[in-house]
Every structure is written in structure tokens, then in C-alpha cells.
Amino acid sequence: MKKSLVTVVFIAAILLSFSITAAAQNIPIDEVTKISVRGNEYVGDFEILNAVQTEVGDQTSQEALRSDMQSIYDLGYFSDVNIVFENFEGGLHVIFEVVENPVLKKIELSGYEGLYTAASIKKELDLQTGTVLNVKKMNQNLKSFQEKMQNDGYVLARYKNVNISEKGVLTVKISPGHLSAVEIKGNTKTENYVILREVPIEAGDIVNINKIQKGYQNLHQLEYFKNINPELVRVEGEDNQARLVINLEEANTGRLNFGGGYSSTDGWLGFVDVSEKNLFGNGQNIGARWQFGDTTTYSLNFYEPYLLRSDFSFGFSVYDREKERTNAADEDYIRKSRGGSITFGHPLPKNWRTSLKYRAQDTKETWSDSGETFYDKSLRSLTLGFSRDTSNSRFHPTSGSINNFEIEHAGDFIGGEMNFTKFTWDSRRYFPAFSDHAIAARMKLGLSEPRTPLASEEYDLGGSDSLRGYQRSDFDDAVPNNNLLLLNLEYRIPFNESFTGVLFTDAGNVWEDRESIALDDLHYGYGLGMRMNTPVGQLRLDYGWDEEQDGRLHFSIGNTF
Incomplete structure (x- = not known):
């Protein structure tokens, strides 16, 4: 029967607290003449006893032994730690009884598709199969991997479930967080498809804040809008989903400029410049220019950033230029x-x-x-x-x-x-x-x-x-x-x-x-x-x-x- 890891850890903590309390109430006051470990099959005595501060020759102490039990438990290998005493050579034989976690036989991952490969996640978790599961190390690495997902832009990603079965199968289920919809508000001229093609994320994709930021930069560079405000809104009642709302305020994209002056490159000049960056709201750029003076230029240019979508x-551009040199x-x-x-x-x-x-x-x-x-x-x-x-x-x-x-x-x-x-x-x-x-x-x-x-x-x-x-x-x-x-x-x-x-x-x-x-x-x-x-x-x-x-x-x- 599988047990929830959270439940396992919680129960172990209760048992440890009970054991420490019970032991503390019945600790005989005498010299410690021997210290040993019982119940461990895979974790060596040396590693366990290395966490114990009490030494042979010390007087038994409730506070010291409580600390030693906690230190052993903090190693991460055990679901329960207890302590018993036996008479030995005129003093006390202190025995730390431990219950090891299951031996990790297999790691099963789900929900990671579109985030990382299974191999890269297992590398981040850094858990060796064939050894006793170290819950402390597992929790630390799960936390570090959660931070990595956040740093990589997956702001909704979380663990949906983490289980360890009695047979040693660790199951990690990830909920990456998906985008339910992309909504555009405030565009009175620009067509929706012109905006959406600049945002490298769409409905059904895993939410990634870096992609949303890239979309913001793309829209800003178009210079079609005075204000751009993307918002990520949680969807109530859905399983870890959000919708992206892009709030916009249109800018004036048409220009009629004229003037004159002196350029060290072109000499005295006058010009009339007519341009439209967002022709009919379709994202096309067209412009015509007449420059006169020491340099006379007639030019017409057109640019379609997404030909036939x-x-x-x-x-294309055409020009007729006359220049005095x-x-x-x-x-x-x-x-x-x-x-x-x-x-x-x-x-x-x-x-x-x-x-x-x-x-x-x-x-x-x-x-x-x-x-x-x-x-x-x-x-x-x-x-x-x-x-x-x-x-x-x-x-x-x-x-x-x-x-x-x-x-x-x-x-x-x-x-x-x-x-x-x-x-x-x-x-x-x-x-x-x-x-x-x-x-x-x-x-x-x-x-x-x-x-x-x-x-x-x-x-x-x-x-x-x-x-x-x-x-x-x-x-x-x-x-x-x-x-x-x-x-x-x-x-x-x-x-x-x-x-x-x-x-x-x-x-x-x-x-x-x-x-x-x-x-x-x-x-x-x-x-x-x-x-x-x-x-x-x-x-x-x-x-x-x-x-x-x-x-x-x-x-x-x-x-x-």
C-alpha cells in the first residue's frame, strides 16, 4: 500500500516526539558504558553514530539524548527513531533503534512534458536508486527544483503529488500550469492577429513569464501602442490555469512631417515625409518621402512583416535621387x-x-x-x-x-x-x-x-x-x-x-x-x-x-x- 510522503514524514515526526518523551520520562541516571544502533540494514553504524554527541563515559542526560535522536532523524534516512537502555558493565548500554525509509527502487515522473526531460529532472533530484531514500535530501532537492522552475519562467508550476510506496517507488506528479486563453482589450485599430503573432504563447501552452515578457517587448518595439499592460489572471475552479489579458492603448501611427535645414552630408534641404506604420491595422508599413535642396530624393517604400501570415x-522600395557633390x-x-x-x-x-x-x-x-x-x-x-x-x-x-x-x-x-x-x-x-x-x-x-x-x-x-x-x-x-x-x-x-x-x-x-x-x-x-x-x-x-x-x-x- 502506498503512503503519502507528507503523511510518512508527519507520522514519523509524531512517533519521534512520542519516543523522545517516553524515553525522557524513564531515563535512568547512570554512566554510559556502550552506544550502539539497532534496526539499520542499509545505513552504516558509523554514519549514524557520527551524528551522536553523547560519548561512552558520559552521564545520561535527557536533553543530550533528545538532541542525539533528533540528529539521527535529521539524517533523512529514517521514518522513526527510538531509544532503549540495557545494563552493561556496571553502566548503561544506550541503543538507538531506527526504522529505515524504503529502498528507492524507481522514480516515476508525470506532468513534466513541455517543461524538461525526465532525465534532466532526475538529475536535479539527485536521488540514487538502490539506496535508502533520504527524505531530507529529497525535500531539499524538490525545493531547489521548484525554484529552478520559477527562475525559468514557469511561475504556476508546482507539485501536484509526491508519494513513496512501501515497495520503494517514488512518484512525483507536476502540475505545470497552463494558459486557458489570451484576451486582448483596448485595441480599436490594430487587428487581434497582428497582436497575437507578436506574443510567443497561446491558449493551451504552459505558462512561462519569460515568453509573456518577450511578447511585451515585441509589442513595445512595434510602436503601435502608448500603453501595454499584460496581466496573468487565475482561472477559478480550473486545475492550475490562468488567462493572459493584454490591456492596450492605441498610439497614433500615421505621420506627416515636413521641414528644412542644413546637413553636412546633404547640404541645404527641405523635406515632406508621409508614413503609416500600421496600415489599416494590419501591421504593414508604408512611407513616401520628398527631399529637395542640394539633394533631391523621391522615394516610396513598403514593408510586410508577415507575408500571407x-x-x-x-x-520593396523605389527611389529617384539627385545629389550635388x-x-x-x-x-x-x-x-x-x-x-x-x-x-x-x-x-x-x-x-x-x-x-x-x-x-x-x-x-x-x-x-x-x-x-x-x-x-x-x-x-x-x-x-x-x-x-x-x-x-x-x-x-x-x-x-x-x-x-x-x-x-x-x-x-x-x-x-x-x-x-x-x-x-x-x-x-x-x-x-x-x-x-x-x-x-x-x-x-x-x-x-x-x-x-x-x-x-x-x-x-x-x-x-x-x-x-x-x-x-x-x-x-x-x-x-x-x-x-x-x-x-x-x-x-x-x-x-x-x-x-x-x-x-x-x-x-x-x-x-x-x-x-x-x-x-x-x-x-x-x-x-x-x-x-x-x-x-x-x-x-x-x-x-x-x-x-x-x-x-x-x-x-x-x-x-x-
Whole structure:
């Protein structure tokens, strides 16, 4: 007949208390001349007597013997401990009578499916079959495993039943706690399926608070909602179930922005920007932009994160760009680019994502004074990309990283007049600093195989987005910029939610040959700047000095890194 472990332990405690009391009332006062153990079959005398403090030659003491019985019981091997006395060599022979727990023959687990493997649970319990069950060790390990389940996010998981039979079969039944339903409240525009696909837990799943937290982060990154409040509510009358209620307050996802200013990258400019992040509540992103001034751009882009409700994403963009530039010889020219791209993406494990992009672009460059065309090339390329973003904030990240790796191949079977292969690795890392300050570090490495001259496809260096204190024309010369190494380091000091001060140092260079890349051949810049968060994006103002201590003002829109 099986006995509940809790019952076994409880009864043993009662028996022990009774035995100690009875023994205490009948303890003869005499010298202890011998101490032994009776009733143990598997647990050795030495281990038992090692817990006894009374020694041969001591006078019998009710308090001491009570403590010795408790110490033996606390070893965890016995369901009952008693004490008897016999005369021996003019004194007392103290005999500790013990009743061993059953020998553990087998461990049967249930309810663990979806949590861990049976082997991993048995490893956590650390109980050896073929030996007397140590209840103390078992209880400690059951408690530790309960804490592990909690730490791993299984906040409802508990033991439904723990039994040890007389035949030595330990049965551990776990109730993991399931999600009965996911309810969404407060969404007036966004469709339910758009919200649910961002939450990696659904009705019927085992409740895991880490998955709920991940869903909260996913929803927050969408920027569709002003407030997000997930609640886990117990279901009355159900067997260890809860429902997830996601309370939402919709945000304005449409934008109409216009303005003007001066950028050290694009010169004087004006712009009109229209975008919608959550088109018709279906989670699609569409935007159009007109920029005019020294740089004129017309662009249209569209992004569907879940194509046909699958895990594949889809996006396309078309653009027409005209930009005035100056080369190293201080000659002005106009670069006109027209093209577009189509991109498919798919998630990978551990927050990575891969994408494949087809790009088509026609580029023409003409002298500003004569209008003569000196460059006219078509580009067709495929880009395989891998990206991962674990940063904790859009404007002021203090932890995590952003990694992007791309391989772009143009020409050959893809078509176009340009032939090259480019490898670009852009890695950014964020660290907390004093108070709410942050340290941001970036390394960008660009490598390309020898190719036909490509002008617009060369790596750019200098300006507000790379090596501050310099301008791009400082690195535009007769040597093709086939390879790039750029290092950036910033110390960011937020003054409030809108303004952040920055101290920075940059290093970088471009080379024609890969063999020429060297850390002792870098140009350096340093300076300070200010960031302002606006509905348009982040406005950046930096003042940087080059190696000759010449200063330059940089102004641009959007995050540096």
C-alpha cells in the first residue's frame, strides 16, 4: 500500500516526539558504558553514530539524548527513531533503534512534458536508486527544483503529488500550469492577429513569464501602442490555469512631417515625409518621402512583416535621387541614381534574422559646369544579410547590441554593367555607465573583391555618419575606396527624454588593397555633440576636430549607431 510522503514524514515526526518523551520520562541516571544502533540494514553504524554527541563515559542526560535522536532523524534516512537502555558493565548500554525509509527502487515522473526531460529532472533530484531514500535530501532537492522552475519562467508550476510506496517507488506528479486563453482589450485599430503573432504563447501552452515578457517587448518595439499592460489572471475552479489579458492603448501611427535645414552630408534641404506604420491595422508599413535642396530624393517604400501570415517578411522600395557633390580636386558634379529593391526575410534562432535583397540601380554622374556625363553604369545585385538587434531602447540604448553582416554580389548571372562582391560587417554594442549614462561602441568593416570602377558603390568615409571632423571629399581621390575600417566610441549623457549630450572619438580609413589595411594607418577625429528626439527622428549636431585640429560642424537626421 502506498503512503503519502507528507503523511510518512508527519507520522514519523509524531512517533519521534512520542519516543523522545517516553524515553525522557524513564531515563535512568547512570554512566554510559556502550552506544550502539539497532534496526539499520542499509545505513552504516558509523554514519549514524557520527551524528551522536553523547560519548561512552558520559552521564545520561535527557536533553543530550533528545538532541542525539533528533540528529539521527535529521539524517533523512529514517521514518522513526527510538531509544532503549540495557545494563552493561556496571553502566548503561544506550541503543538507538531506527526504522529505515524504503529502498528507492524507481522514480516515476508525470506532468513534466513541455517543461524538461525526465532525465534532466532526475538529475536535479539527485536521488540514487538502490539506496535508502533520504527524505531530507529529497525535500531539499524538490525545493531547489521548484525554484529552478520559477527562475525559468514557469511561475504556476508546482507539485501536484509526491508519494513513496512501501515497495520503494517514488512518484512525483507536476502540475505545470497552463494558459486557458489570451484576451486582448483596448485595441480599436490594430487587428487581434497582428497582436497575437507578436506574443510567443497561446491558449493551451504552459505558462512561462519569460515568453509573456518577450511578447511585451515585441509589442513595445512595434510602436503601435502608448500603453501595454499584460496581466496573468487565475482561472477559478480550473486545475492550475490562468488567462493572459493584454490591456492596450492605441498610439497614433500615421505621420506627416515636413521641414528644412542644413546637413553636412546633404547640404541645404527641405523635406515632406508621409508614413503609416500600421496600415489599416494590419501591421504593414508604408512611407513616401520628398527631399529637395542640394539633394533631391523621391522615394516610396513598403514593408510586410508577415507575408500571407507566414514567417516570411516582404518589402520593396523605389527611389529617384539627385545629389550635388565635390571631389578631392574641388570639382563639382551631380550624381543621379534611380532604382529600387525587393527584399524577403525570415527569422532565425536566438533573435537572428536573414534576408535576401535584389537591387537594381542606374547611376549617372555629370560635371556641374558643362553637363558632360563621365559615368553611366547600371547595377544589378543580390544581397544576403544576417541581422540581430538586442538593444533595449530606440533612442538611448544602455545594453544589448546590434549586428549586421551582408554579402552583396553584382554582375555575372544577375546582370548589370558592374561586377563586384562586397562583405560588410557592422557591429554595435551598448553598455551602462554612471547613473543613466551610456557607452556606445561601433566597428564597421567593409571588404570588396577587385571589380570594375563603381564610383557610387565605393565605401564612403568622412561626414556625420562615420569619421567626424572630416568630410567625404577628404577621401575621394584617384585610389578606389575598396576597403573600409571604421571605429566609433561615444559617451552619452541624457539630460531629459528629448536631449542627450555626447562626447565622441572616431577612427577610420579606406584602402584600395585589402593587404594595406592596418591599425597604424588610421585617421582620428574627436568632439562633442547634441541629440534631440523628435517625431521626425533623432536630430544630430556634432562638432568634430581632425588630426590637424581643424574643426567641422556636422548636422544630420537619424541615429549614428
